[in-house]
Amino acid sequence: MNNDLPRWATAFVMPMLNLLSALLVAALVIYMLGEDPAESLGILVHSAILNPEGLSYTLFYASTFIFTGLSVSVAMQAGLFNIGSEGQMYIGGLGLTVAMLAFDQTLPAWLLIPAAMIGAALFGALWGFLPGYLQAKRGSHIVVTTIMFNFIAASLMNFIIVKYLIPPGEQNTASRVFAESGEMPRLSTWFPSLGDTPLNISFILAIAALVIYGVMVWRSSWGFKLRATGLNKHAAHYAGVSISKMIIIVMLISGALAGLGSVNSIMGSTHYLSLNFVGGAGFIGIAIALMGRQHPVGIFLSAVLFGALIQGGFDLSLEKPNIPTETFIFIQGLIILFCGAMENFYAPAISALLKRTKG
Amino acid sequence: MKANADVSFSIAKGSIHGLVGENGAGKSTLMSILYGYYRADGGEILLDGKVQPIRNSQEAINLGIGMVHQHFMLVENFTVLDNIMLGTEGGFRLASHRTEAEAKLRDICERYRLDVDPLAKIEDLSVGAQQRVEILKQIYRSANILILDEPTAVLTAQETASLFEILRLFKDQGKTIILITHKLQEILEITDNVTVMRGGTVVGAVATAGTSKEELANMMVGRPIQSHLPRAPYNPGATVLEVDGLQLADAQQVKLLADIGFNLRAGEIVAIAGVSGNGQSELLEILSGMRLPTSGKLRFLDKDLPFAKRTDADGLPLAFRELGIAHIPEDRLRDGVVKNFSVMQNTILGYQDHLKNRWGLFNFKAIGARCAELLKTFDVRPANPDLRIGLLSGGNQQKVVIAREVLAKPKLMLVGQPTRGVDIGTIESIHTQLLALRDAGVAILLVSVELEEVRALADRILVMCGGRITGELKIEEFDTTRIGLLMGGMHKS
Numbered sequence: 001m002n003n004d005l006p007r008w009a010t011a012f013v014m015p016m017l018n019l020l021s022a023l024l025v026a027a028l029v030i031y032m033l034g035e036d037p038a039e040s041l042g043i044l045v046h047s048a049i050l051n052p053e054g055l056s057y058t059l060f061y062a063s064t065f066i067f068t069g070l071s072v073s074v075a076m077q078a079g080l081f082n083i084g085s086e087g088q089m090y091i092g093g094l095g096l097t098v099a100m101l102a103f104d105q106t107l108p109a110w111l112l113i114p115a116a117m118i119g120a121a122l123f124g125a126l127w128g129f130l131p132g133y134l135q136a137k138r139g140s141h142i143v144v145t146t147i148m149f150n151f152i153a154a155s156l157m158n159f160i161i162v163k164y165l166i167p168p169g170e171q172n173t174a175s176r177v178f179a180e181s182g183e184m185p186r187l188s189t190w191f192p193s194l195g196d197t198p199l200n201i202s203f204i205l206a207i208a209a210l211v212i213y214g215v216m217v218w219r220s221s222w223g224f225k226l227r228a229t230g231l232n233k234h235a236a237h238y239a240g241v242s243i244s245k246m247i248i249i250v251m252l253i254s255g256a257l258a259g260l261g262s263v264n265s266i267m268g269s270t271h272y273l274s275l276n277f278v279g280g281a282g283f284i285g286i287a288i289a290l291m292g293r294q295h296p297v298g299i300f301l302s303a304v305l306f307g308a309l310i311q312g313g314f315d316l317s318l319e320k321p322n323i324p325t326e327t328f329i330f331i332q333g334l335i336i337l338f339c340g341a342m343e344n345f346y347a348p349a350i351s352a353l354l355k356r357t358k359g
Numbered sequence: 360m361k362a363n364a365d366v367s368f369s370i371a372k373g374s375i376h377g378l379v380g381e382n383g384a385g386k387s388t389l390m391s392i393l394y395g396y397y398r399a400d401g402g403e404i405l406l407d408g409k410v411q412p413i414r415n416s417q418e419a420i421n422l423g424i425g426m427v428h429q430h431f432m433l434v435e436n437f438t439v440l441d442n443i444m445l446g447t448e449g450g451f452r453l454a455s456h457r458t459e460a461e462a463k464l465r466d467i468c469e470r471y472r473l474d475v476d477p478l479a480k481i482e483d484l485s486v487g488a489q490q491r492v493e494i495l496k497q498i499y500r501s502a503n504i505l506i507l508d509e510p511t512a513v514l515t516a517q518e519t520a521s522l523f524e525i526l527r528l529f530k531d532q533g534k535t536i537i538l539i540t541h542k543l544q545e546i547l548e549i550t551d552n553v554t555v556m557r558g559g560t561v562v563g564a565v566a567t568a569g570t571s572k573e574e575l576a577n578m579m580v581g582r583p584i585q586s587h588l589p590r591a592p593y594n595p596g597a598t599v600l601e602v603d604g605l606q607l608a609d610a611q612q613v614k615l616l617a618d619i620g621f622n623l624r625a626g627e628i629v630a631i632a633g634v635s636g637n638g639q640s641e642l643l644e645i646l647s648g649m650r651l652p653t654s655g656k657l658r659f660l661d662k663d664l665p666f667a668k669r670t671d672a673d674g675l676p677l678a679f680r681e682l683g684i685a686h687i688p689e690d691r692l693r694d695g696v697v698k699n700f701s702v703m704q705n706t707i708l709g710y711q712d713h714l715k716n717r718w719g720l721f722n723f724k725a726i727g728a729r730c731a732e733l734l735k736t737f738d739v740r741p742a743n744p745d746l747r748i749g750l751l752s753g754g755n756q757q758k759v760v761i762a763r764e765v766l767a768k769p770k771l772m773l774v775g776q777p778t779r780g781v782d783i784g785t786i787e788s789i790h791t792q793l794l795a796l797r798d799a800g801v802a803i804l805l806v807s808v809e810l811e812e813v814r815a816l817a818d819r820i821l822v823m824c825g826g827r828i829t830g831e832l833k834i835e836e837f838d839t840t841r842i843g844l845l846m847g848g849m850h851k852s
Binding site: 219221228231235236237240241243244 | 690697715
């Protein structure tokens with residue numbers, strides 16, 4: 001239906017209208033909670049974007065979201081709805097931890113960090129490979145299997161952390177703290193004005209990943225085959241694409257990207273693996289992929305938006321006692337509702353408007 | 360855009376009226392207005408001299424207008440009787456109503472000499488019989504005006520002939536028939552008057568007796584059409600493709616292809632004629648590498664085609680293509696193009712690996728130039744490489760596919776239904792292209808359900824029925840009746 005609309009309308013006007021609608025409903029709820037929506041929005045924007053420290057927190061959260069958003073997006077290009085980025089990132093965290101526990105006493109930082117990243121990517125890829133293989137060779141639907149693999153990942157990690165990773169004598173359900181050499185260098189080292197925030201070079205890596213994704217998907221022959229697979233499997237087969245191989249490869253990449261999301265969360269901030277450290281970042285990746293329409297710029301902007309909601313929402317709940325911390329989850333839900341489920345809500349109206357103005 | 364602009368025509372009661380026009384000329388829109396699917400923005404419909412605002416299809420039915428769609432609207436596992444009663448069950452007392460209905464149905468069958476068993480299940484009936492059920496349904500609902508949309512597209516020559524007999528009988532009974540078709544031969548054969556449409560308007564209304572195929576074609580296209588395309592004398596070269604003992608069974612062990620064997624030589628067009636669904640599609644799929652046969656031998660340029668040890672056809676089309684086998688798929692929108700890709704992207708589909716640099720990245724400048732050249736040579740309109748191909752007309756989409764495959768300079772060209780859903784003007788240019796390819800020494804295997812097309816292009820004709828080759832003819836032996844019998848499964852005696 002929105003195929004009839006010009007690009008600028010589907011790429012900018014519609015997402016903006018969707019976002020505005022979500023914010024409008026959020027404003028209504030904030031008003032009903034007895035707070036001033038305009039003032040609240042001011043606080044949110046100020047604490048998440050306008051001050052350097054807040055902005056750097058926003059970008060810190062966004063770094064993880066870019067990876068999970070890319071994970072979902074690349075699978076979507078092949079027509080696969082990977083719901084499993086959550087579990088893939090979780091298992092990716094395990095790979096990272098295994099590398100850390102094995103090498104953090106011996107390897108120097110410049111070897112240790114790549115080793116941990118490879119561990120994260122490999123384990124994430126493995127967790128993407130299994131549903132991919134089942135889809136390609138057995139026809140098990142990827143949505144169903146990836147959802148189940150999220151649960152399997154959660155139980156598995158529960159078991160591994162409790163049974164093997166808690167250091168003797170500790171109560172906290174987490175691994176030991178990794179050596180300092182395994183910390184991602186913080187951007188505040190070079191830009192002190194950012195303040196003492198966890199924003200680290202993962203952000204730069206995320207941007208690099210966006211660029212590579214953009215080039216691979218739209219400018220390479222592999223990306224051409226990938227998108228052909230997503231848009232028309234029959235024609236892709238006709239063009240010589242091995243569909244099952246493509247599904248498996250793209251799920252490996254998707255899982256690896258999700259796995260890499262754990263690098264920012266663990267090596268950029270906590271420095272240990274803890275239970276449920278993913279905290280929904282994989283699911284937010286789905287919203288980001290939908291809202292950003294799997295385009296690098298869109299993914300970046302959506303990731304920053306969700307980062308800002310977390311950062312700003314947190315500050316907002318501190319300043320306004322009537323607004324609970326959960327508000328941001330609620331706003332997030334509204335954005336997913338309007339930008340995902342009701343994506344084409346305004347399409348008929350816009351197309352009617354365009355028709356009328358054109359006469 | 361106006362799909363219909365200022366259309367006026369009249370149809371005499373008790374006549375057969377033909378409506379012809381190219382795709383997109385507005386025939387279907389017009390009929391949908393008559394049948395109440397769409398409402399006209401202006402103008403009026405008069406029935407027996409009275410203005411009738413037809414607001415929905417129920418009103419059309421009440422006025423005695425019946426429509427037989429190109430795709431049948433039947434419940435496959437219901438009986439004929441149940442299908443006909445559907446929507447007119449007459450409330451609670453189904454059993455007694457059924458007896459009444461059956462009696463009425465048998466009466467109609469007899470009166471119109473429609474050979475249909477009311478208690479047979481639809482899925483057991485031939486396509487021709489299913490169509491008779493559709494017609495029966497309209498008569499049962501006391502339709503006096505019958506609209507038939509491309510009724511012969513799915514019929515064999517014999518079935519077409521018997522359909523026309525039924526239609527003539529209707530006419531004799533005072534009923535009015537509107538026949539929509541693009542087959543001019545049929546118009547000449549059966550109609551009394553013809554209305555020709557082009558670009559949403561009526562460009563001609565003539566009595567059939569006073570017109571000719573050429574005149575109608577010229578009116579439809581708006582320019583003279585060559586009825587016989589020039590071709591070099593038949594002078595085939597070396598054998599390009601040998602097919603021997605080809606078998607294909609599906610997962611339920613139903614035989615789709617049985618013992619197919621033939622040769623194809625350079626510089627000849629071999630056409631496979633047959634009613635659609637008799638194994639031609641499967642044969643094309645196997646020869647293009649899209650599907651594996653169950654058994655059999657395929658030799659291409661004196662080498663076995665590389666599928667022997669495979670368990671699936673993944674990537675096989677590419678391997679075949681690299682050997683010099685090009686393929687214009689039957690189902691263009693399913694296999695031939697990616698609808699949401701641009702025209703330019705579709706011109707490299709299947710050849711994407713030829714146009715990348717050593718980093719695997721595309722050289723868009725070269726691809727753009729290649730595409731621009733191709734759009735110009737093959738006269739694709741609009742010649743905009745960035746347009747989504749889904750927005751092009753069927754004919755222009757097909758031109759893009761053909762251009763892409765011709766550009767690859769194949770040794771063997773597999774062509775499936777090259778002019779399905781394509782208008783007359785474009786058919787001419789596609790046929791010219793294929794003949795030029797033949798004259799240049801390419802071996803061409805053509806699958807077509809249009810006998811006209813087979814006649815226009817083929818050097819030799821193979822007829823398929825039920826997954827077997829039932830006969831072979833040279834073009835000089837072309838005989839519609841004989842081909843029709845072979846298509847129906849009668850082996851040559």
